[in-house]
Amino acid sequence: MVKKINNPAKKKAWDAFSRMIRVRDAIATTGFPFVCICITCNNRRHLAYMDAGHLFAGRGNAKLFQEELVNGQCRRCNQYLNGRLKKYRKLMDEKYGVEQVEKWEAEGLKAIPDKEMDFEGRRKRYIAETNEMLKPFGYNNYKDMMRGRD
Helix, strand or coil: CCCCCCCHHHHHHHHHHHHHHHHHHHHHHHCCCCEEECCCCCCEEEHHHEEEEECCCCCCHHHHCCHHHEEEEEHHHHHHCHHHHHHHHHHHHHHHCHHHHHHHHHHHCCCCCHHHCCHHHHHHHHHHHHHHHHHHHCCCCHHHHHHCCC
C-alpha cells in the first residue's frame, strides 16, 4: 500500500513531483502526455491509472525526490505487486549500470530532514517543468490535460 505523507508541504511537493514523473515518462514511452507504458510490466495505461514508482522503498527525502529512480509504473505493479522490485532493479541496473544504482542505494540511506528541504520551491519547480512538457501538446497545465480540452 501507498504510505501517507504527514507534512502538508511535503505532500504538495510529492504530488507535483509525481505528476511531473508520470508526464515525463508518458511522453518518453508513448509520445503522448496522457498515456504511459509501465516500466515493469510494459502495459499501456492512462495517466489516471499510473503511479510514480520508486526503485527503493521509503519516504526519506533523498529517495522520495530522486528523479532517476522514480518512474511511471502502473498501480497494479506499484501498489498491489509491491513495485515488482526485482524486475525494476534489473531495469535500472541496465539503464544506469550496477555501480551507479548501488551508489544511489547507499546514498539514499542518508536522511535529509524535512526542515532542510524547500518543499514549496520543489513544488513550484515540478509544476513549471510539467507545464513546459505539456505546452507542445496544447495544454496549459496538468489539470487542463486531465479534464481534456474543448
